[in-house]
Amino acid sequence: MVTVRYRVIEEKDSSYPFRCSEVYFLKRAISPVNENMIITSDVIKSFEVVWRFKESSNHVTSIDIHSSGSHVIVGSELDSSITLYDCNNGSIASSLFSKKYGVGVVRFLDPHQVLHTATMIDNTIRLLSMAENRYVRYFPGHIDKVNSVAVTPKGDYFLSSGKDRLTYLWESRFKIPQTVVSLDGKTYVAIDGDARVFATASADSEIRLFDMRNYRKGPFALYDLRKHVKLLANWNGVKFSPDGNYIMITTDAGYIMLVNSFTGKLEHVLSGYEYKTGVEIGACFLPDSKYVFSGSESGKVYVWDLKRSEKKGTILNSQPFTLNSRHRFPCRCIVFSSAYALLVSSCKVTNFWVPGIKKARST
Numbered sequence: 001m002v003t004v005r006y007r008v009i010e011e012k013d014s015s016y017p018f019r020c021s022e023v024y025f026l027k028r029a030i031s032p033v034n035e036n037m038i039i040t041s042d043v044i045k046s047f048e049v050v051w052r053f054k055e056s057s058n059h060v061t062s063i064d065i066h067s068s069g070s071h072v073i074v075g076s077e078l079d080s081s082i083t084l085y086d087c088n089n090g091s092i093a094s095s096l097f098s099k100k101y102g103v104g105v106v107r108f109l110d111p112h113q114v115l116h117t118a119t120m121i122d123n124t125i126r127l128l129s130m131a132e133n134r135y136v137r138y139f140p141g142h143i144d145k146v147n148s149v150a151v152t153p154k155g156d157y158f159l160s161s162g163k164d165r166l167t168y169l170w171e172s173r174f175k176i177p178q179t180v181v182s183l184d185g186k187t188y189v190a191i192d193g194d195a196r197v198f199a200t201a202s203a204d205s206e207i208r209l210f211d212m213r214n215y216r217k218g219p220f221a222l223y224d225l226r227k228h229v230k231l232l233a234n235w236n237g238v239k240f241s242p243d244g245n246y247i248m249i250t251t252d253a254g255y256i257m258l259v260n261s262f263t264g265k266l267e268h269v270l271s272g273y274e275y276k277t278g279v280e281i282g283a284c285f286l287p288d289s290k291y292v293f294s295g296s297e298s299g300k301v302y303v304w305d306l307k308r309s310e311k312k313g314t315i316l317n318s319q320p321f322t323l324n325s326r327h328r329f330p331c332r333c334i335v336f337s338s339a340y341a342l343l344v345s346s347c348k349v350t351n352f353w354v355p356g357i358k359k360a361r362s363t
Contacts, residue, residue, distance in 0.1 A: 039286060039341065039355075041305050046356035047323050047343060051090045053083075053350045060333050060346035063282065066108045067153040069339030073114050073130075074346055075106035082106055082116060083350075084130045087340050090352065094130045101126065104146060109155040109172055115139075117146040117160075125149065125160055127172070139175055141168055148188040148237075152195040157212070159189040159198055167200055169215060179215055183208075190247070192240040192261075201238035201249055207259065223264030225249075225257070236280040241289040242338075248285070248292070252278050256294065258306075268306060272320045274298040280332060287338035293345075294320075295331030301345055301353075327351065 058078035065072050071093065072085040080103045084093040093112075102119030109115055112131045118124055123146055125139040144164035151158040151172075161167040167187055168177035185203025191212075192198070198215070200208045205226040208219035233253030240247060240261065246268075249257040254275040258268035273296040275281055283294040292304045302320040329347035336343050343353040 039288070039291075041291075041303075041321075043355045044286075044291065044303055045321065045323070047353040048356050049325050049351045050354050051352035053085070053092065053352075054348065057348060059329065059348055060350060062104065062106045063333035063335055063344070063346055064107045064114075065335040065337055065344065066111050068111065069337035069342070071108070071111045072335060072337070072344050072350075073106050073108060074333065074350055075103040075116060077103055077119055080119075082114065082128070082130070084112070084114070085344075085350070085352075087337055087342055087352075094133075096128070096130065096133055098126075098128070105149045107149045107151050107158070109151060109158070113155075115149055115151065115158065117149065119145070123162060123164075137172075137175055139168075139170055139177075141177055141180075142166060147186060150189045150191045150198065152191055153193060154195070157191075157195070159191060161187040161189045161200065169198075181210075181215075186234075188235060188238045190238045190240055192244050193242055194244070197240075199238055199240070199247055201235050201247075203235065205235070207238070207247060207249075207264070209261075221264065223247075223259060225259065225266060228257070228266045234278070237282065239284075241285045242287050243289040245289060246285075248283060250281065250283050252276075252280060256283050256292065258292075268304075269317055270294070270304045270320070271317070273302040274300070276330070279330075282333045282335075284334050284336050286336060293334055293336060293343060295327075295334050295345055295347075297330045299327035299329055299331050299347060301326070301331060301334065301343070323353065325351075325353075 058076045060074045061077040062075040075082045080098050083095045086093045101121055104117035104119045107115045114128050123142040126135050127137040129136050142162040142164055144162050146160050146162040148161040158170050167181040169179045170177050183202045187200050187202040190199045196212055198210050207223040209221040210219050233251040235249055236252055237250035247259045247261050256270040260267050273294055276297045281295050290306050294302045301323045304318040304320045327347040331345050331347045333346040345351050
């Protein structure tokens with residue numbers, strides 16, 4: 001079970017210091033304090049929306065949460081917007097547009113500096129200061145659209161991968177990459193929480209693991225999942241679980257795979273949510289790595305309790321449950337902040353969820 005620091009602060013809507021144009025629904029705010037709360041299935045089922053932001057008339061297409069849990073960033077490829085949220089006070093810290101270059105993937109380098117990929121003009125990755133509204137650094141190199149970016153928790157290194165079949169490792173202080181890996185097909189990248197290992201998940205249904213310190217030696221492990229791909233699914237995301245035991249692969253065919261990081265064995269297949277073939281649906285872990293959250297085309301948020309899985313052959317299958325509220329439009333982006341016991345999900349609207357007061361009890 002995961003232990004978090006959490007407190008609920010009651011506020012009246014009329015007295016809360018937000019502009020109506022930014023927040024059109026607010027029930028209460030939260031802040032971290034020195035109290036312990038254990039998150040269980042019952043606590044998750046009590047999650048409710050406390051902040052609801054409508055920053056765009058278009059779908060959010062990318063989301064990230066800073067490693068500290070203090071800030072969330074969302075981007076929309078459709079209107080080239082980037083919006084930074086402060087989780088401590090439930091406010092929009094800044095909202096910017098990149099009409100010239102477009103906005104693809106958004107990732108934190110630090111709480112107020114964001115990497116974003118381009119969708120127009122070129123394929124350069126740019127480091128944007130959200131506080132100063134200026135570009136700090138440019139990272140040229142890709143010759144086709146960048147579809148995946150992963151950053152170390154300290155922001156000192158990051159990976160990028162594009163449709164050009166190239167994966168770059170960058171030191172964030174320099175605009176020239178340290179190395180390049182050439183792989184077959186579209187590739188997604190992830191870095192583990194200790195910044196010791198990075199993973200590539202490519203269109204050939206293979207996961208490759210590299211040592212961050214000895215990446216020039218090539219992958220130290222290769223996991224071939226072709227025999228487990230039950231559909232002609234496209235992989236559209238990869239990430240490590242917080243405890244490092246799982247590698248999550250999201251697909252466009254209505255299922256999520258959890259692979260053992262150490263053996264390459266496919267241990268869980270998570271399904272049961274509404275999807276649309278060819279459309280990316282995001283997913284995330286709870287910090288204890290025992291629960292998985294996912295968006296859906298119906299706008300519902302689905303949750304799987306990995307401890308309650310049923311074994312089918314050699315693979316565990318879990319039946320999901322849903323949170324009480326839902327989005328009006330497809331929910332495709334989702335992250336979790338352990339610092340605030342806060343779930344953030346986006347469609348055209350970004351919702352901030354916390355446990356209900358009756359369930360949010362310290363132990």
